[in-house]
Amino acid sequence: MVTDVIDAVADFAIDRQAIWDVLIEPQTYPRLFPGIGQCEPLDTVDAHPTLNMRVGGNGVETRVVRVQLHITRPGEGFELPLPRTRQLRDGAAARRHRAHPHIRHLLQGRPVHPLLTRLPNSAVVAWTLDGLRRVADLIQGAPTALIVNAEDSRMKLGAGVVRQMVSSGVVxxxxxxxxxxxxxxxxxxxxxxxxxxxxxxxxxxxxxxxxxxxxxxxxxxxxxxxxxxxxxxxxxxxxxxxxxxxxxxxxxxxxxxxxxxxxxxxxxxxxxxxxxxxxxxxxxxxxxxxxxxxxxxxxxxxxxxxxxxxxxxxxxxxxxxxxxxxxxxxxxxxxxxxxxxxxxxxxxxxxxxxxxxxxxxxxxxxxFGTVAALLSRIPFGTNETMFIPAPLFHTWGLGALQMSTAVRATVLLGDHFDAEDCLRRIAEHKVTALVVVPIMVNRILDLPSHVRDRYDLSSLRIVASCGAPLDGATVLRFLETFGEILYNVYGSTEVSWASIADSADLRVSPTTAGRPPLGTKLAVLGPDRRPVPVGATGRIFVGNHMLFDGYTDATPPDEADGMLDTGDIGYLDASGKLFVAGRDDEMIISGGENVFPRAVEEALSHLPQVSEVAVVGVPDHEFGQRLAAFVVRRPGSGLDSDMVRNYIRHRVSRFSVPRDVTFLEALLRNQTGKILKRTLIAPA
The missing domain is CATH 3.40.50.980 (Rossmann fold)
Structure with a gap:
């Protein structure tokens, strides 16, 4: 059982300032320390930055812990106290060119998580030292952002395919x-x-x-x-x-x-x-x-x-x-x-x-590898009743249809999507699996609760979404409303699937794209086409046996070590989950800083007054480029431009604060629900 004071000491031949810069960055912790799924800055009047940390995972209940960042000795020591009840104190003593991080955990009153009281000191020390090693890897550029789920082992892949086929009843x-x-x-x-x-x-x-x-x-x-x-x-x-x-x-x-x-x-x-x-x-x-x-x-x-x-x-x-x-x-x-x-x-x-x-x-x-890959992350079973409102001309709807034949599912199809009609069909046909694109998830959640309550949805055990990012606020709302039945699939027309997040992943890390399925190789690569460190941002490459056979009318994307470039930028965290920062062609350079619109979109999605939001880059005379936000307000909302900018200012870097905020009645989308951002740039 853990004691009140635990010391963890590590010795790295790294400049002290480099370690300091990483350790006081709040996003270091969810990226490099397993069990911390999200770290969200809060807008408070306190003198110290306040953060909400989501803690949990691996079968452990997820909790939100509020901590503050107190710098006790600039460049040498800081604390992450949990106000009045408990704290995690970090200190670092160093000499020139060599750093000795000395982490001391002080648990006062209730611990960060109930699990901690049942752990031996050695487990807490091991967790801390593993995180510090990842900090060192990040600073030194170790090529660790690579995950292979049986793609490089025919024997392991074959065994996994057989196991999935037999356990699901497909064969x-x-x-x-x-x-x-x-x-x-x-x-x-x-x-x-x-x-x-x-x-x-x-x-x-x-x-x-x-x-x-x-x-x-x-x-x-x-x-x-x-x-x-x-x-x-x-x-x-x-x-x-x-x-x-x-x-x-x-x-x-x-x-x-x-x-x-x-x-x-x-x-x-x-x-x-x-x-x-x-x-x-x-x-x-x-x-x-x-x-x-x-x-x-x-x-x-x-x-x-x-x-x-x-x-x-x-x-x-x-x-x-x-x-x-x-x-x-x-x-x-x-x-x-x-x-x-x-x-x-x-x-x-x-x-x-x-x-x-x-x-x-x-x-x-x-x-059977294709079927086994999806079954390894989404528990489709034989004789499902599967409703596919996602368009069949889209890769995701088509993939679900192909999957349905393998598990001998009855497939429901509808000419048009209507949120309430979707719930009616689920109740009437006892639908067990729903295949959607993200805008459909949002439309269902936008229904008043008394409308949703009219329909018996107890048969539904899988809601699988793909085609565009699901923002974290939507994920949490869905999990609270419908329970642990949500699956977020990340992929593209070119690579099919790349990763899949189940509800356990999403509960602790609402913005994650998940983990690679069976038979998939996933890497985050730098400009030299070598893997970057875990926690570092780079281009996402994917390899599996369902990579597309090329464009009929265009040059194929870049390839590296049998993997295709998705065109997306992201990173892998310490527990092997993928996070997508945004499209490479959406990134802007503002005042010399790389800025992604998605971080701002994620932050604004948590505002209760915001129904929909899109952020794009526009030219700027002073900084080269800047962000512009387009917001759809919920009915009766008094949200204005200054409120949007002030909210964002406390949550992202100053280069990410949109100077232009435009309020629209709706955002133009294509048939799969993706926002047509190119139509927004001219009005900005």
Missing amino acids: RTYRPDVGLRQIGGLAKWGFSLGGGYAAAAAHSPQRAAVVDDRYSSTFDQLHARSNALAGAFTALGFGPGTSVGLLCRNHTGMVECMVAAGKSGADAVLLNTGLPACQIEEIVQRHRLAAVFADSEFEPLLHHLPAGVARFTSDDAPPDPGRTTIEDLIAMRQDPPRKTPRPGRLVVLTSGTSGTPKGARRPHPKG
């Missing part, structure tokens, strides 16, 4: 004939959507596969209908070497088109339903699409397509009597094609938030 069957039929479907169509639905039809033919606002299809029906549609594709000449476009909302017809294209060998380009007609025309020509399958509501966007591009209606409301629909093609009863050299690929467009969307060829999953 479990008590009938050899059923197992052989599953393998047969995968052998013919590969680990594509077509192969997934064929295997699911062999195992559970009468189970509902897809349910939308108009239809409900079993796995057997969807497999048979997509076979007939694939036969029609082949008869029309849409096979290997050709591409078709899909401009659809989430419904069964879109799923059938994607599966049929894959079975015929044709590539399917998934068009964003929020694109204007001119960009659709450009993409059709750039990808040389032979045909476009579109919902009737998007017919006006197709008026200027070249005459040689065939058009089909993907829902049941053709714009004119002569237009061929998916049902017409299925009614042709064409035999499905024989096994193609390779299944057709799915081409996903990048979000285009900073320019014209690029086409990214998505690889087919390579064996």
Whole structure:
């Protein structure tokens, strides 16, 4: 059991001032000392800086501890007291070019965390010395910001995949004939959507596969209908070497088109339903699409397509009597094609938030590794009821659909997202897993509590979000409202997944992007393409077996040691969690300082008067660049520009305080909920 006074002494050949500068920086502690998940400056009238530290993790209850930073001897000693009850005192004595940090923990009254009373002194000393070693690594530039989750070991990866497949029930069957039929479907169509639905039809033919606002299809029906549609594709000449476009909302017809294209060998380009007609025309020509399958509501966007591009209606409301629909093609009863050299690929467009969307060829999953990777961090089980309001043309919605075939989930799809209707569907269908983008999480939380209370959500055990950052304030609100069911996925069209944060990670570190799943290699690299130290900021690189097959119309991102550059800046903490500071192209240099808008957005998200916020860089005559904030106030809020600036001034560096604060009715977003920041720069 821990005693009242504990000494920890370490000796490093490092300049004293360098250690001092790191130890008095509050963000050092959550980055380099495990168990401290967040350190938030508070705006108080106290003479000493006051911090809220989130402490917990690894199965230990998370608590918020308030501490103050007292510098007792500048350059030599400081204290982090917990007012009136307990304190953590740090002191450092040093001589020239060599530092001897001497940390003394004084526990007065109640300890920082109940766990501390049960620990031996040696555990506290070890924790302290490990943190100090990371401080030394940070100062000396040790290449430690690299995590490999079985990616470099085939044996370890294979064992992990088998364990996940068996424990989840994905490959479990008590009938050899059923197992052989599953393998047969995968052998013919590969680990594509077509192969997934064929295997699911062999195992559970009468189970509902897809349910939308108009239809409900079993796995057997969807497999048979997509076979007939694939036969029609082949008869029309849409096979290997050709591409078709899909401009659809989430419904069964879109799923059938994607599966049929894959079975015929044709590539399917998934068009964003929020694109204007001119960009659709450009993409059709750039990808040389032979045909476009579109919902009737998007017919006006197709008026200027070249005459040689065939058009089909993907829902049941053709714009004119002569237009061929998916049902017409299925009614042709064409035999499905024989096994193609390779299944057709799915081409996903990048979000285009900073320019014209690029086409990214998505690889087919390579064996069960893809399924095992997601299952290693998100506990999807067989026979889930999965609601996917996230767009299927987006990597995340598409990935969830692919996952659903492996676990034989019933998938609910809806044409449009409405927060209350989402809760109604969850209650009505006893949904167990909800797949969303962050704006949907915010819209659900914005519902009045009496509206949320109308619906029984007890069946829901997974809410998985991806596509944009979830701010810390939203994470904490969600966990308090709905419990420990939130999962935050960080990835991109190019790298698929990079890391996943479960609720335990988010409870102690609300802004974390999580940890790499099975079969993933993650590193934070410096300009020399070598790993930076844990806690240091650099470019995030990711390696896994689902890296994209390249752009159809652009130069691929940088590569290092088999990993792709995500274009994001971030860091790894001492417990192996990833944190994303922002996009590399969003960083500005203000007065010689590197400044990221996301830190300001995170801080403002905690203001109860703020509904939405976006921060961008704009030119500045004096400093080169400065930040400008665009804020959507909650109804009845009296928030003004001075209040915003004063709030931020006490929480971030002075170069991060936005000089311009503009209040808007709403922020323009794309179809996946990402804020279109480029539209904000001109008004600023």
